[in-house]
Amino acid sequence: MLVGNRGEIAVRIVRTCRDLGIESVVAHSTADRGSLAVELADRAVHIGPAPARRSYTNIPALLYACAKTGADAVHPGCGFLSEDPLFAAACGEVGITFVGPSPKHIALMGNKVDARAAMRAGGVPVLPASDGPVDGAYEARQAAGDIGYPLIVKAVAGGGGRGMRVVHRPEDLVPAYEDTRATARTLFQDDRVYLERYVPRGRHIEVQVLADSFGNVIDLGERDCTVQRRHQKLVEESPAPSLGDDLRRRLRRVAVAGAESIGYVSAGTFEFIVTDDGEPYFIEMNTRLQVEHPITEERTGLDLVEWMIRIARGEALPFGPGDVEPSGHAVEVRINAEDAGRDWAGSTGRVRGLRLPAGPGIRVDSHLYDGYEVPPFYDSLLAKIIATGPTREVALRRMDRALREFRCDGVVTNAAFHRTLLRDPGFASGDYRLGIAESLCSPQP
Template sequence: MFGKLLVANRGEIAVRIIRACRELGIKTVAVYSEADADGLHAALADEKVCLPGFKPVDTYLNMEKVIQAARETGAGAVHPGYGYLAENEAFALRCGEAGIFFIGPRPENIRLAGNKLRAKKQAAAAGLPVIPGCERGICTVEEAVAAARDTGFPVILKATAGGGGRGMRICSDEEELREEFPIARAEAGASFGDVTLYVEKLLRNPRHIEVQVLGDSGGRVIHLGERECSVQRRYQKLIEESPSPALDDDLRDKIGAAAVRLAESINYFNAGTVEFMLDANNNFYFMEINARLQVEHPVTEMVTGIDIVKEQVRLALGERVKTGVQRHRGHGWALECRINAEDPEKFFLPSPGLIECYRAPGGFGVRLDTHVYQGYRVPPYYDSLLAKLVAWGRDRAAAICTMRRALDEFTLEPVKTTIPLHKRILADQSFQKGTFNTSLVNRFVPADDDD
């Protein structure tokens, strides 16, 4: 057991974790960069330690400094949140060596999930449907052309160490593949330090559906249902919901069982997500494993009543998953809108600065996870996520109604935010009917320019 936990993150997720710990009676230590001295997480934690500098690499990504802060404050556990050190195998190992509980998956889970091609092979071995494509990493353009001919165009080039849409290129024919290959390779090298690529058949305008899983140290895995994450812009999620309007109970059971089967086959521990693509004919394919707590976890919490961060702590301490929820059907419907400091009218250009006017929405069915307050200055050095606005209703229509009302109440000025875009999407017929796919957002924003 540990009485004190260090939160190795900032922003809304650090606040989220501190809240869970407070309710569990665990003391918290916040780490903060010099640019985050006024951060809400630093104000709410029981103790705070400054990480000198402002750049992520010097602060929230600095393993040595984070572990040193845990040692000096006597924290027995570290929660990495998402991003930063969350999916860093070396950091999870270092915590273990330092005798500190890492609140998350085992290092080997993180390693497997981090290699997209290995994870895909593992999924295929566990009997999950996977998207046709090459089975080995590709290092030359000729290998890529041969693999694409085997698979059939159009194809998508992906980085084996990838994530977040970086190093991904759609190629409709051989000429385009030859042109895009070196760019994808360079991007993969720059983003992930690994130039290995793989080729996959392109699935046009799929839906993105993911399953929340929890695994205990005894090898037992349960799932908490799915999240629909198809409202995206350039592979960045904007609106998530649970359950998915695309699934009936039969398909829901099949996807959930597939996610559990895969997680059990790799002895997955703690919270994680198995991501799938769903085509227009309701065929689902494994996409990747996310070995972390996800940004959009609150929609699952709202429909299941399970606090996933508290479960993470419980599981880290060696407790068992609650198998009673194996057959859990969520109650009602939950939506989450990501409120980013970005201008949707100007190609999502970031918009940091002082929050001069802040009025938060509230009332029945509204949950707001944020680190923003009146007079807070949004620093330009970190993620643009300002708030996650979550609405719950008895059914999807009720949740949409509550979300639209909450968006109308929400004032964050003068920074530009995604609030006006969310209002337009929620007023859209295909969104309301639930018949959208990953191309939906394109209809609401200006076409990307090349710069």
């Protein structure tokens, strides 16, 4: 198995490969030559210099690495090429198993306009939006008049919280439209955008599904991902607090129906925005492993990486709807190399005095070690701390203990922000909304 990724997710995949008796090969850039994933893997192969476009997103380099090492499967992790249909198709063309969905499904759900149409056809509720991509400022104004304000300008090929701009006033529409197109052209090589109704104070709820190639689809419960900054998730928890049981069941049922309607296979995540009046609307589907997958694993006892591999090699799910019911409560915080008190400015440096938390109910997924040099080339994620307990109260207390224990000198992290969040009455109550992270600006250690 070639691991086509880096950081904590590469370490995570290597460990499951070892549990399954599968030889792991980590593909790494020059900057990651001394990474923990490289040290833990059975083998490692250099695929290029530090910039991702010349290493982790370089399809020929990854295919050559498979040929060089004899790898007959690739797990893409999350980010980089994990949702690139061209990479998935290229793997299939040369006889390499891509651990994930088909190129067809990656392409379908990667195009936000096509994804909305597919979900609407499958009975999944979607937000009011433009009828496809908008071409030019005049068409944007026409569509905005039908949708109403506030609205959001989204890249058709966007994802991961990138390629979108919120617009509150008509006079800001055209600049936001042009800026989003330029951003989309740079990030996704596709400058098409569409307009969609914006829900300013909603909740971001997602549902994890697993589907095999025999038509079996199950859901593994929902996760609340409402704590975000700049559309990037910071904290996730499951089950979603202050969510009525009827709505919870509806979201889970709709996610399964959506996956069944398109014949989806592999792990996938349906993301919804839930309004204050309890109406859920489809945002997007992530056709890959989610960063926040550990909280689902902790509540179900399943290894999602393992089941992605088993499904990819043709195994059927041995359980059906209702057989896997999540229990307890789990919370995950993302420890990023960023300074929340300085407008989330990124940080680099050499890690010193590292102390990772442990003890009852604590799991840490990380690639850090003393002396590790945090590079400036990639995502800022350093570690994920996961706290579990029989109740939300217990899980949050354990998370507070874990954050008190965590130490990482030499690089600025957002750990202080997370401790401030835990003390916030709104978050503690479980009844919080999008924008909560921004309201807690300049947290003190």
